[in-house]
Amino acid sequence: MAVAGAGQLNLNESPCWGSRSVDCFEKLEQIGEGTYGTICFCNQVYMAREIKTGEIFALKKIRMDNEREGFPITAIREIKILKKLHHENVIKLKEIVTSQDPEKDEQGRPGKCYGNKYKGGIYMVFEYMDHDLTGLADRPGIRFTVPQIKCYMRQILTGLHYCHVNQVLHRDIKGSNLLIDNEGNLKLVDFGLARSFSNDHNANLTNRVITLWYRPPALLLGATKYGPAVDMWSVGCIFAELLHGKPIFPGKDEPEQLNKIFELCGAPDEVNWPGVSKIPWYNNFKPTRPMKRRLREVFRHFDRHALELLERMLTLDPSHRMCAKDALDAEYFWTDPLPCDPKSLPKYESSHEFQIKKKRQHEENAKRQKLQHPQPHARLPPLQPGQAHTQMRPGPNPPLHGSQPTVAAGPGHHYGNPRGPAGGLGRYPANGTSGGYNHQNRGGQGGGGGYSSGSYPQGRGPPYGSSGMPGAGPRGGGGSGYGVGAPNYSQGGAYGSSGAGRGSNMMGGNRNQQYSWQ
Numbered sequence: 154m155a156v157a158g159a160g161q162l163n164l165n166e167s168p169c170w171g172s173r174s175v176d177c178f179e180k181l182e183q184i185g186e187g188t189y190g191t192i193c194f195c196n197q198v199y200m201a202r203e204i205k206t207g208e209i210f211a212l213k214k215i216r217m218d219n220e221r222e223g224f225p226i227t228a229i230r231e232i233k234i235l236k237k238l239h240h241e242n243v244i245k246l247k248e249i250v251t252s253q254d255p256e257k258d259e260q261g262r263p264g265k266c267y268g269n270k271y272k273g274g275i276y277m278v279f280e281y282m283d284h285d286l287t288g289l290a291d292r293p294g295i296r297f298t299v300p301q302i303k304c305y306m307r308q309i310l311t312g313l314h315y316c317h318v319n320q321v322l323h324r325d326i327k328g329s330n331l332l333i334d335n336e337g338n339l340k341l342v343d344f345g346l347a348r349s350f351s352n353d354h355n356a357n358l359t360n361r362v363i364t365l366w367y368r369p370p371a372l373l374l375g376a377t378k379y380g381p382a383v384d385m386w387s388v389g390c391i392f393a394e395l396l397h398g399k400p401i402f403p404g405k406d407e408p409e410q411l412n413k414i415f416e417l418c419g420a421p422d423e424v425n426w427p428g429v430s431k432i433p434w435y436n437n438f439k440p441t442r443p444m445k446r447r448l449r450e451v452f453r454h455f456d457r458h459a460l461e462l463l464e465r466m467l468t469l470d471p472s473h474r475m476c477a478k479d480a481l482d483a484e485y486f487w488t489d490p491l492p493c494d495p496k497s498l499p500k501y502e503s504s505h506e507f508q509i510k511k512k513r514q515h516e517e518n519a520k521r522q523k524l525q526h527p528q529p530h531a532r533l534p535p536l537q538p539g540q541a542h543t544q545m546r547p548g549p550n551p552p553l554h555g556s557q558p559t560v561a562a563g564p565g566h567h568y569g570n571p572r573g574p575a576g577g578l579g580r581y582p583a584n585g586t587s588g589g590y591n592h593q594n595r596g597g598q599g600g601g602g603g604y605s606s607g608s609y610p611q612g613r614g615p616p617y618g619s620s621g622m623p624g625a626g627p628r629g630g631g632g633s634g635y636g637v638g639a640p641n642y643s644q645g646g647a648y649g650s651s652g653a654g655r656g657s658n659m660m661g662g663n664r665n666q667q668y669s670w671q
């Protein structure tokens with residue numbers, strides 16, 4: 154693929170693209186920020202109004218952080234792929250606009266992308282979507298119904314099936330890349346890691362793709378030949394998360410990620426996954442103790458058809474994993490309660506993961522400040538000696554239906570609040586018992602953490618940072634790989650009812666390590 158020089162757009166397909174200035178839009182609010190946003194203030198996403206029409210769009214500013222390589226290959230891929238995909242469940246790229254001004258941050262200071270000779274900005278203009286699934290699910294009081302989950306899942310699978318038929322792998326399916334509008338339509342976004350594939354799967358592709366919690370075992374084991382099944386694993390993780398109320402594989406690093414997968418899905422071997430022993434890092438990460446598949450036991454409270462579908466999506470062997478088309482034919486979608494009509498879904502006030510994180514940060518800062526400089530409570534009388542204010546809990550915010558006003562975000566929501574069926578304000582359907590996955594059983598492995606301690610592939614160094622190896626670093630002492638400091642495990646099992654919410658640094662935390670592009 155030809156790479157355009159810095160500041161040039163090499164998009165012959167549509168010469169008028171890039172001819173308009175970003176000044177045709179009025180930026181209203183930042184709604185998203187790529188992982189790189191913390192390093193350099195590029196790649197932000199804004200809600201913006203087109204001045205001429207008053208129409209609302211989303212503007213994604215393309216990061217220009219490496220001028221030597223010209224226009225970023227990720228952006229070229231994203232634009233090229235989106236230009237050929239036209240489907241109601243795939244985000245629509247409307248046009249590209251540019252700005253001539255030097256990059257500035259939110260406060261108007263000059264940008265920190267010093268290496269970038271081209272000082273202007275390039276923006277992708279998308280149709281605007283009100284929510285991302287992560288942001289929506291994390292709203293206080295949100296509780297998805299079964300028909301709603303079926304409706305979202307069917308749209309995810311329909312969009313993905315369309316991508317796969319058109320030989321595009323998404324390679325970053327996760328909640329914050331599934332956008333939902335107030336008509337209940339769900340669309341796949343963020344094709345920055347996507348690429349075309351050939352059906353023979355003969356090309357070598359990078360395995361450093363897909364956000365850790367949603368990354369399939371083959372990639373974690375170092376496979377470089379793969380196909381659509383990688384996306385289907387991520388969909389399986391999302392599906393389980395929707396039913397369970399929280400992420401099911403919240404690993405801190407790659408070895409822990411694999412361990413979590415093996416503990417639920419069983420250890421891979423030549424019987425359940427022929428050829429697995431040939432995958433580059435299999436010998437380094439194969440469990441040293443037997444681990445049987447426990448999916449049905451852990452999620453026994455799920456509906457029978459849901460469990461059946463989940464089983465087939467979270468199949469270790471990618472060649473036996475269900476494809477999107479077969480998933481759409483699964484009984485789950487054709488038995489009562491049926492998926493609801495997207496239009497019948499509740500309308501909520503706009504919620505994006507970025508905004509919720511920002512709000513939470515704000516609240517935490519305020520709390521910290523208050524602790525440092527205690528002020529009299531603004532709405533309560535000053536405390537008398539011996540008195541204590543009763544802590545007010547934000548009440549649930551039931552979603553409103555039809556044309557009623559949208560729901561305002563509750564004031565006190567934190568990612569870390571207990572969630573799920575027994576965690577207070579559950580956001581997913583109650584599923585009876587909550588799994589009872591007893592992580593105590595994982596211990597007692599004498600420092601092994603479930604992994605062999607074999608050396609890394611010769612000449613390459615460890616595939617992952619050695620400090621993250623369960624049993625290898627300080628955390629390995631307890632033997633289970635879930636040492637002190639691991640989020641979510643101190644209060645109960647991974648699938649217990651008291652787990653903390655999604656760590657705010659986890660969704661997409663691994664995009665930074667990317668990567669050589671293939």
Ligand SMILES: Nc1ncnc2c1ncn2[C@@H]1O[C@H](COP(=O)(O)OP(=O)(O)OP(=O)(O)O)[C@@H](O)[C@H]1O
Nearest residue numbers: 185187188198211279280281282285329343505661
């Ligand atoms: N069309 C859109 N409408 C509304 N919000 C959007 C739109 N596109 C993106 N966003 C918001 O911005 C966030 C980041 O967008 P996107 O994933 O495309 O950017 P990115 O830089 O690739 O981010 P990341 O590296 O975190 O995946 C999304 O999670 C979503 O909340």
